[in-house]
Amino acid sequence: MKLRKVTAASAVLLALSVTATACGGDKKDDAGSSGGGNKITIGIKFDQPGIGQKTPQGYSGFDVDVATYVAKKLGYNADQIEWKESKSADRETMLKRGDVDFIAASYSITPERQKLVDFAGPYLLAHQDVLVRADDSSIKSPADLNNKKLCSVTGSTSAQNVKEKLAPKAQLQQYPTYSACLTGLQNKVIDALTTDDSILAGYASQSQFKGKFKLGGLKMTNENYGIGVKKGSDLKGKINKALEAMVSDGSWDAAVKKNFGPAGYKNEPAPKIGDIKS
Amino acid sequence: MFDFLDGYDVLGAFWTTVQLTLLSAVGSLVWGTLLAAMRVGPVPLMRGFGTAYVNIVRNIPLTVIILFSSLGLYQTLNITLAAKDTDAINFRLAVLGLIVYTSAFVCEAIRSGINTVPVGQAEAARAIGLSFSQVLFLVVLPQAFRAAVGPLTNVLIALTKNTTVAAAIGVAEAALLMKDMVEKEAQLLLISAIIAFGFCCLTLPTGLILGWVGKKVAVKR
């Protein structure tokens, strides 16, 4: 009797877990039908406020605005867009495999990446910069970062860049996300957070941080944000046209103001299509 | 064949793993024993604390504990454990996190060891007038430890493997090196084989040697 009960219990457990996984499977099938039909799948960041951030109301940020505008010009309304998270390391693979139609995810155009994917744009010229506390004026040049505690996300190129070239004596703290760095920056344990100024401006623009942080304005590198498409895709030309339209009808300026404005971020003028600053 | 190893400090990374393991092992043995003493002791509040500690800590992922020790202790409470530069601070915090986590399992292993000591031992000790701490530390624990060598070995081996979680706060140990290498180099299988071999070298002999020690010191009853 007892044996049977227990066996029954374990069978129920097993069945439960199987159904749980089966549900997961169904959902995946729906998402799998990307590209076809009247939907467009766009890769963005989910965890960069001001650039691409998942919020309870949907998605927001500059990349999201640009991508929405481009999609509109391509003939897709906002409700026909399916957003996918594209982590930095996954971007090339996602395009190559056709998981997404295009990617707008703080995606800098570099010669190495151009070998693997095509880029439309650039649509924004960003620079590697530092974010410091508003009352800290000790960092005026990259060399001032020596002996400072610098934070960035694990494996990011910006951190390596500072450590290897600009300020070899800087102490590097790496975390999985920028939010963790911000906690330290707020508490005066970290002196500076380094990555692209657009991302930093996005963080600093959040209402919670008003007046707490400022950008260093160091312009350590040029980052030309482009929209990544599959190699040889005919989307490139169409997206370029859409980007040009976005700049000329003023939507570009509006998007910059909306997403980076509160941080006092002095953005570069809209870059010309194909004008990649090295 | 091994050209790709240039520029990577494989031995250094494993040395960090070993250091993490040994320091955390000593720390969690001490703290775990104290916890076990609290849990079997006469003070109800300490018993409650020990039980609560073990039940909470055992059920939190180590990853959360390690991230917490860096974000909470270092970044927020500004505890640096007397280290100056970031790497040293992270290393020490990782050790602290591993001690906090592992001691819960050490405590349980020692308690299981205490359970193997016959009641007569403690009764006899009390009969000759020993106090609780004397009963525990002079009579019961020495025997309990001999019985607990097996479970403690398993905790030590698990600890060795758990040091890889320190990668989450950027401690340059074996798993972080592996992640770095597999992303930049093409020889996935070879790199994995090297790291796997390294861990086998650390864990398998530990199991064999301490297994033998455990049999040697076991109290024959």
Place this chain on the structure above:
Amino acid sequence: MTSVLYDAQGPRAKRRNILYTAFFVVALAAVLWWVYASLDEKHQLDWALWKPFFNGSEAYTTYIWPGLENTLKAAALSMVIALPLGAVLGIARLSDHMWVRVPATVVVEFFRAIPVLVLMIFGNELYSQYTDVSSDDRPLYAVVTGLVLYNASVLAEIVRAGILALPKGQSEAAMAIGMRKNQVMRVILLPQAVTTMLPAIVSQLVVIVKDTALGGAVLTFPELLASANTMSGYYGANTIASFTVVAVIFVVINFSLTSFASWLEGRLRRGKKSTGAVLGVDETVNIPGHAGTGTAA
């Protein structure tokens, strides 16, 4: 055993205990107060950072629930795949044939000697370099692969110990009535061992649930811990608050699993109709000379 360690308390011992208690309370309170004061000073206890978790459900529906769903999905998948695999490996280790026993032993010992995280990183690169698993699914595949390889080996040991824990009379009697080895295992030993092992299997589930967090921290698996990261990006870097909430959720899930396992163990031990052999929650820890416990991250 516990109460055997000290005498019934007389007036002096009672006084001493009160003193100890007082000391302990003061020390504990001092630490807690210091933590509270420091957190407060650093504005980590500001209502704005904690509000999302107490005010409305959007933090749960947008971030935490999808993360939790992934955590549970990965844990359930791993258990479902690892269980039969572990059973096969465990039985193979008990085989009379060397060519079955030795490879099974090697596999089990190898995967128990290697950190789960290393297995996960390996899986992730393997899928990205040699297969065309979509990048949406890859972290899940990698996490499940790592968990299955490790836990199948641990479950193999549980199965083996469960079978060995059965009274010898069971297999002897079965053989006496002319059953083959195969039949003894299938009809007599395994069904009884399942009962024996149930508590240990449930508590292994705790290990699996905890280990999924590795995928969130080091790979890009969007599980519960990773959801705290996305969440803190939106709520103004409330990392401490987010991690605390996530930790509490983990404790609640795992504590109920652990309690269920202990309840099951007690019930089985008290049961009269079974053989009385039960593999306890912590008992796999005690298989002498073997690596791996329920303590992996």
